Amino acid sequence: MKQFFKFVLATVVGILLSTIIIILVIVGIIAAAGSDKDVVVDANSILHIDIKYPIAERTANNPLANLSFLGFDGDKSIGLKDILANIKKAKTDDNIKGIFLDESYMLSGQATTEEIRNALIDFKKSDKFIIAYSEIYTQGFYYLASVADKVYINPKGFIEFSGFSSQVTFLKGALDKLGIEAQIIKVGTYKSAVEPLVLTKMSDANRMQVTSYLGSLYDHFLTGIAKSRGINKDSLFNYANQMRIKEPQDALKYKLVDGLKYKDELLDELKERLKIKKTDDISAVEIAEYTKSTDEDIKSVSSNSIAVVYASGDIAGGTGDDNSIGSETISKALRKVRLNKKIKAVVLRVNSPGGSSLASDVIWREVMLTKKVKPIIVSMGDVAASGGYYISCAADSIFAQPNTITGSIGIFAILPNMQKLFNDKLGVTFDGVKTGKFADLGNTSRPLTPEERAILQSEINHGYDDFTKAVATGRHKTQTYINSIGQGRVWTGAQAVKIGLVDRLGNIDDAIKAAAKKAGLKDYKLVAYPEQKSVLNKLGASFSADVKTRILQSELGENYKVYEQIKNVTTMMRTPLMRMEYDVVVK
Structure with missing residues (x-):
């Protein structure tokens, strides 16, 4: 009985402490929100x-x-x-x-x-x-x-x-030790997102494409510095190459x-x-205090408005968050701006390496429908590749920076075979019954049969055909041509303009001006979508996610990136994906 009362007391104290912490957080947020006044900038x-x-x-x-x-x-x-x-x-x-x-x-x-x-x-x-x-x-x-x-x-x-380098972390050795085989089904010679799971070094095709786009990025880097500093570009190359x-x-x-x-x-x-x-x-x-957020009030749409729809992060089904693209959220935003007669044009700002092929297609459909009723221009950020390019290709026009990473037109799926892990490492075995030959297709406790692999390959081929067809239609090219520059190959914005995947080099302001011109607008108001969640609506998820991230970053240090990559691997082993390399570091 004494132990019981100790347990009850400990539980009550825990609940009280948790309640106090939550109250303090809420009070702090309310106080911070109340004190969020315009910053007064002194003269000089x-x-x-x-x-x-x-x-x-x-x-x-x-x-x-x-x-x-x-x-x-x-x-x-x-x-x-x-x-x-x-x-x-x-x-x-x-x-x-x-x-x-x-x-x-x-x-x-x-x-x-x-x-x-x-x-x-x-x-x-x-x-x-x-x-x-x-x-x-x-x-x-x-x-x-x-x-x-x-x-x-x-x-x-x-x-x-010292120049640019690109490094990929390969996990095949770790998977082999664990007894896990990554069964890969893909289309695209250059679709290298799966390589870290099945190879211990870069393939020749991937090395070629990385050398190509890394060289393009580095050339732009040197050109910019040469112009601003008044130094010959070749001299800058030599300074770096000779480590001067x-x-x-x-x-x-x-x-x-x-x-x-x-x-x-x-x-x-x-x-x-x-x-x-x-x-x-x-x-x-x-800089962070100079002004309040410049987002316009979504409710105050003028009769001549241009909507900027932000699509940033990995693409997945559902609502997503500030760091990911939820197909439901972005689709809803596109429908909203499409049906709003006061909004005359749309700029879709894409910063994504891709993700779920299904979710990408859901968003692509809304872009297509929007294009039929009003201009829609894409502005690409750091990366708009694979699924990120898929949701962009239907737009009237595409803008990118010279060093934007884009393309990667390809599709793949990963199904883990963990038979050795279960049987040899853990001593776990499985048995069961099924009503049909393929009833347990996707079972991770055994390898795929040749027939099962053929079925999955057919689905991936069909997905790639849809992808290249969508790009061909949106870019007014033949599907044969898109296939020749596709195959999962990654391009920079500067390269993409030359091969027709991007229309012009420019920033988001250039895209907005293009949207205004196409809509025949001289005076207009900008409105941002999707509407960001209020502070209180985000409290629970944001607080717990932030705590978890900070703890992991503190404990793992530089290895946090490896943790993220392994986490991405488990996410990828679920559904066909349109995604480029998920851990390519350029430095």
Whole structure:
């Protein structure tokens, strides 16, 4: 009885503590929401850009952003949409005298960096200054910083300038040790997303395609730096190829930077540019706080509106979330804008490596229907490949950045055979009855029979035929031609324009202008879809997911990426997929 009361007491205390924590979180969120006022920008200020987190397409309604307990630091992140809007606003804001680019890591894709870089180039037309400073320059941040009027590095710092590499983690050895065979059914010589499960190194076809698109990305990278820094592109290639930039002094010698400064010296220069005393404080506004979210109120649609529908993340069935594309959510958003007579055109912003072939087809159908009643233009972000390209191909026009990853027109399925794991490793056996020859097709406790494999291959072939037919129709090409550039091959945006998968190189603003022109609009309002969930609606799922992610990242460190890849493998072993390489790291 004594133990029983101890158990009851412990349970009650646990419930009370959990309730208190939940109440504190809710109170913190309400307090944060109530204090979310417009930021007052003082005269003679600088816009401080310090980005050390992956950049999403839109700023999330994060219920934990303003909290600083339970292991959360309260840091705010800002989406690409708001970063671009804030830089554009700063260009004409008399209170902003310049931009300070400060120690950023640029963890997002190259096309995202490209959009921010282009916004900074446009900002310079105002004759306001841009100063970049860092103790450590990654290649991504240096590419961004190279547009600055002055680029400085700490005298004891480090600058990475050695060229691009692409690395894939192969899991076949681990699966062999576990007694798991990945049974692959696919179409596409270059459809290499399955290779980590069945090979221990890159296939010749995959090595060729990666060499091709990596070379295209690197050429664009060098071309941009050469233009902004006034250095010959071939010289830049040699600097990297011969590893000449080993110390900050080398970067200065070869004109990659303009000077070596400690932070105090950098701050003194900023004060000089602002024409204030060295003893005065610099007035600065953080990029994340410069404005509230620039999303328009979905309910306040004007008679001439253009809808921007954001489709970001892996494609799956259901509702999805801020980091994935749910076919139901995106389809609903497309139906909503299609039926709204006040919305005259649609821009579909795609940033996705693909995912479920079924979910991709559901979204493609809505794009097709929308195209019949109003213009729909696609703007591609970092990646719009495989299923991400499938949902794009029906649009009136497609815009991409030169370093967008696209194409990967192919399809595959994975069915694990875990017989050795069960029988030899675990000592588990199975037996049963069935009413038909193929009643247990998909059973993971045994290998596929030749007939079963033929059935699945036929389904995958049919899916690939549908894919290439959809692309051929949308791009006004023959299916034979699409098959020749398909086969799962990955292309950059620059390459995709040449082969007809993309119409023009440009950013999301270019796509919006094209949509307005096609709809015959001169004055219009932008509205964003899908509508983001409110803070309170997201609380439960967001809080638990954030806690889980932080714990895993803390425990696994750099190995967290491997964990994510293994998790993706289990997800892929369920349904036919239109997806490109799921863990290709370019650095």
